[in-house]
Amino acid sequence: MIAHVPTPGDHFSPMTGSAVMTVIDGLARPTAESARHQVLVAEGTYAERYNSADVISYPPAPPRSRSVRLVDTALARMGAGRPFASREYRAAFKVLSDAPHTVLLHNAPNVAALLPAQSAPVLYAHNEILHGAPWAAHSSVRGLEGIITVSEWLAERTRHRVPRSMRSRVVSLVNGVDTDSFGPVDRTDRDGLRILYVGRVVPEKGPDVLLDAVERAGIHGLTVRIVGSEGFAIDGPLSSYERALRRRASTLSCGVEFVPFTPRAKLPAHYDWADVVTLPSRWEEPCGLTLLESLASGVATVVTESGGMPEVAGDAAIVIRRNDPGALIDVLRQLADAPTARSDLGRRARERSMEFTWAGRAERLHEILEEWGLPTAGPGREVAANG
Numbered sequence: 001m002i003a004h005v006p007t008p009g010d011h012f013s014p015m016t017g018s019a020v021m022t023v024i025d026g027l028a029r030p031t032a033e034s035a036r037h038q039v040l041v042a043e044g045t046y047a048e049r050y051n052s053a054d055v056i057s058y059p060p061a062p063p064r065s066r067s068v069r070l071v072d073t074a075l076a077r078m079g080a081g082r083p084f085a086s087r088e089y090r091a092a093f094k095v096l097s098d099a100p101h102t103v104l105l106h107n108a109p110n111v112a113a114l115l116p117a118q119s120a121p122v123l124y125a126h127n128e129i130l131h132g133a134p135w136a137a138h139s140s141v142r143g144l145e146g147i148i149t150v151s152e153w154l155a156e157r158t159r160h161r162v163p164r165s166m167r168s169r170v171v172s173l174v175n176g177v178d179t180d181s182f183g184p185v186d187r188t189d190r191d192g193l194r195i196l197y198v199g200r201v202v203p204e205k206g207p208d209v210l211l212d213a214v215e216r217a218g219i220h221g222l223t224v225r226i227v228g229s230e231g232f233a234i235d236g237p238l239s240s241y242e243r244a245l246r247r248r249a250s251t252l253s254c255g256v257e258f259v260p261f262t263p264r265a266k267l268p269a270h271y272d273w274a275d276v277v278t279l280p281s282r283w284e285e286p287c288g289l290t291l292l293e294s295l296a297s298g299v300a301t302v303v304t305e306s307g308g309m310p311e312v313a314g315d316a317a318i319v320i321r322r323n324d325p326g327a328l329i330d331v332l333r334q335l336a337d338a339p340t341a342r343s344d345l346g347r348r349a350r351e352r353s354m355e356f357t358w359a360g361r362a363e364r365l366h367e368i369l370e371e372w373g374l375p376t377a378g379p380g381r382e383v384a385a386n387g
Helices: 018-031 066-077 083-093 134-140 152-159 164-169 207-217 240-250 264-273 289-296 309-313 325-336 339-356 358-371
Strands: 002-005 037-042 053-058 101-106 119-125 146-149 170-172 193-198 222-227 255-259 276-279 300-304 318-320
Touching (some): 018 037, 018 053, 018 101, 018 358, 037 083, 146 164, 146 358, 152 170, 193 207, 193 325, 207 240, 207 325, 222 264, 276 325, 289 309, 300 339, 318 325
Parallel strands (some): 037 053, 193 222
C-alpha cells in the first residue's frame, strides 16, 4: 500500500498548496480500482478532495504561530529537525495501517524517524527543501528509503545535498497531466492575439514581465488574460502587488482581464481561449503543472530558463531568458505574425504532453518503489475518514 502525507496545515503556502493534492490525485487515480492509495489529511484542511484515494483524517495539532514556524525552520537548518511541526506528524502517523506500506512524505524532511516500523518512508520533493549546512541537510534525510523529485533538475540539486551513500536513491519523476481534461481545440480564424498567464500572481512568477512586454510590443489586436491570485482563495483580498498590476494594466492600450484563483476543473476553458501561454517565472520553478496543462492543451507556450521548465518543455515550447521583457517581446511579435508557427508549436506541445500522462507517471512510481524493494500494494486497515 502507498500512503501520502501532505504537509499538515500548510495547504495555502506558496510551495505546497493544491498542487500537491493534484499530484497525489494524479498518481492515485490510475490504480484506484485495484490498489487504493491513502492520503493522511488533518481535519479542516485541504478543502479540495478527490475520490481517487481513501482520505484518512486525523485531529490536527494546535495552530503554530508565525514565530513558532520560524523557530522550526531555524532549528531544521541547524539539523535539529522541526520539533513543533513534529507534533502534527505524530498525530498523522497514528492512523497509518498496521500492514507494511510505503509512506510518501510530500515536502516533509526531518520526520522519517517518527514513522512506525512497518512504514517505508520516501521523501517526495516538489521544491528545494534541504537547506542549511551540509550536516543539517544530511540529518534531515536520515531514515529515508529514497527521495523522489518532480524533475531531473531538482534531483541533481538534491543529490548534492544528501550523503554520498544515498545519491543513487534520488530519482526524478516529472509531474503529469490529465490529457483528457486538457486537450487541443481549433484556434484558426480568430481575430487578434490572445495571451494567457496562469499561476500565482506574485513577483517570482513574473506576470509583471508579461505586462512590460505587451506594453512595448506594439501588437495590434492583443488581449491578455491573467488567471490566478496571490493565494488559493477565490475571494481573497488583493495584495499590493496585484493592485499594482491592475493599475499598470489600466494604462495599456491592449485589453487586460484579471481572473482570480480558479479551481483546476475550470482551467481548460482558459487554455482553450488562448493562442499563446506565457509563463515568465523569475524563480527556479522545479516543474510547474501549468506548463504541462498548456502543453496538453496544444497551445503555443513560452517559458523561461527556470529550474526544470526547459527540461519538461523539450522542443515543444519556446524558452527565453528570465526577467527579460525584451526577449518576450521578440517572441510575441514572431508568434503574432505566424499563425502557422503557433499551430505547429501547439501540435508539438500536445505530442510532448503525452509523455507525461498520469497513468504513465503512476506506472513509473510503482517501478521506482519496486526497484527499491518497497511495498506498492496490499491490504490496509480501514479507518473512518471525513471526506
